Amino acid sequence: METIRVAGSQFPALALRRYGSSDQVVVLLHGFPADGRLWRDVAPLLAADFSVIVPDLPGVGGSILPEGSLSVEDLALAVKTMLDELGVPKVVLAGHSMGGYAALAFAEQFPELLVGLALVHSTAKADTEEKKEQRRKTIALIEKGGRETFIKQMIPGLFSSLTRERKPELVQEQILQGLEVAGAALVKFYEAMMKREDRTKILENTGFPVQWVFGKEDTLLPLPQVLGQTNLTDVSFISVYDNAGHMSMLEQPVQLAADLKRFGQYCYNR
Ligand code: MLT
Numbered sequence: 001m002e003t004i005r006v007a008g009s010q011f012p013a014l015a016l017r018r019y020g021s022s023d024q025v026v027v028l029l030h031g032f033p034a035d036g037r038l039w040r041d042v043a044p045l046l047a048a049d050f051s052v053i054v055p056d057l058p059g060v061g062g063s064i065l066p067e068g069s070l071s072v073e074d075l076a077l078a079v080k081t082m083l084d085e086l087g088v089p090k091v092v093l094a095g096h097s098m099g100g101y102a103a104l105a106f107a108e109q110f111p112e113l114l115v116g117l118a119l120v121h122s123t124a125k126a127d128t129e130e131k132k133e134q135r136r137k138t139i140a141l142i143e144k145g146g147r148e149t150f151i152k153q154m155i156p157g158l159f160s161s162l163t164r165e166r167k168p169e170l171v172q173e174q175i176l177q178g179l180e181v182a183g184a185a186l187v188k189f190y191e192a193m194m195k196r197e198d199r200t201k202i203l204e205n206t207g208f209p210v211q212w213v214f215g216k217e218d219t220l221l222p223l224p225q226v227l228g229q230t231n232l233t234d235v236s237f238i239s240v241y242d243n244a245g246h247m248s249m250l251e252q253p254v255q256l257a258a259d260l261k262r263f264g265q266y267c268y269n270r
Contacts, residue, residue: 003062004085011078014085015062017054020047024268025091026260027053027079029099031121032189033151033178035061038096042249045257050092050264055082057102059185070188072196073109075102080110092264094118094211096249097220098189104199111207116267118211118237118260121218121246123226126198135190142183150186151178158246160217170250200232209235209270211263213256215244237263 004014017036026046030038036054043052058078059065066074079102083091092115095103100122107117127135141150155175156164164171203210210233214223223240230236239259244251 001062004082006081006085009081010066010074011058011081012064012066013062014058014078014082015056016082017043019043019052019054020050022049022051024050024264025053025088026050026264027055027083027091027093029055029075029079029093029095029102030057030060031095031097031099032193033060033181033186034096034174035177035180037061037177038174039249041253042257042260045254046261046264049261051088053082053086053088053091055079057099059188060181065182065185065188070192072098072101072105072192075192076106076109079106080113083113089113090115092116092118092267094120094260095122096120097122097246098193101193101196101199104202105196107206107208108199108202114208116209116211116263117206118213118263120213120248120256121215121221123221124199124203124229124232126196127194132194135194139187139190142186147183147186148179151175151181154178157219160215160243160245160251162243163245163247163251167251170247174247174250200229203229203232206233209233209237209263209267211237211259212239213248213259214238214240215246215248215251216240216242217245220246237266 028039035056046052056063093103100119241252248256
């Protein structure tokens, strides 16, 4: 793992993992409550064809949580800061769930840097009022010391029933990864997600292709609620996985790596 420290930046330390050595770069952003290890099965499979960069977003793993409030725009800026330091001019940016919200904010702020955008179990819509209320309750629970309860309750629901039954170790591993995230970071991520804007307009005006990855058993973002967004973009790659919930990078890593590779190659060669 490498760590980047930029003098004067709002991000005291940004950690990342790098695989491969191509000048075609794919960046993989993890979701909540995880860190770059989430992509451990997918990143090496892409490394034969791309340089793969897997950051820890600020607040998890080796990346320090900045002072003050956090927004998905801040997460996007952290990625931009990292790319500038690495001298990377263009990327295919893939974001899982909250990482997708950050990737959409990146697409809004720095469209000229994007060759393609992959949204893996994510959405361009803002939180509904119901979702915001649910998040407020979770923040209250965490602030009362219920961090562990929350993580242990939420993580199993991210996986398909088959994964829970046949690969309980994956669920356990994510619970442990989630338990490493400090309560203050969990709260700031939730606040960032609650205040994020609807970014469907971004999809209507992209100059780059968009890939969509869905799990048939994703209860966080059920297929009927998100599939409609795929019509907004000019070029959409769509993958829908059986036996996957919200976590296809762990539940279907070989298929996801193959789909990301096909998308990345299309983006760089069109
Ligand atoms: C994630 O998987 O990154 C988050 O749970 C997404 C969310 O809460 O909206």
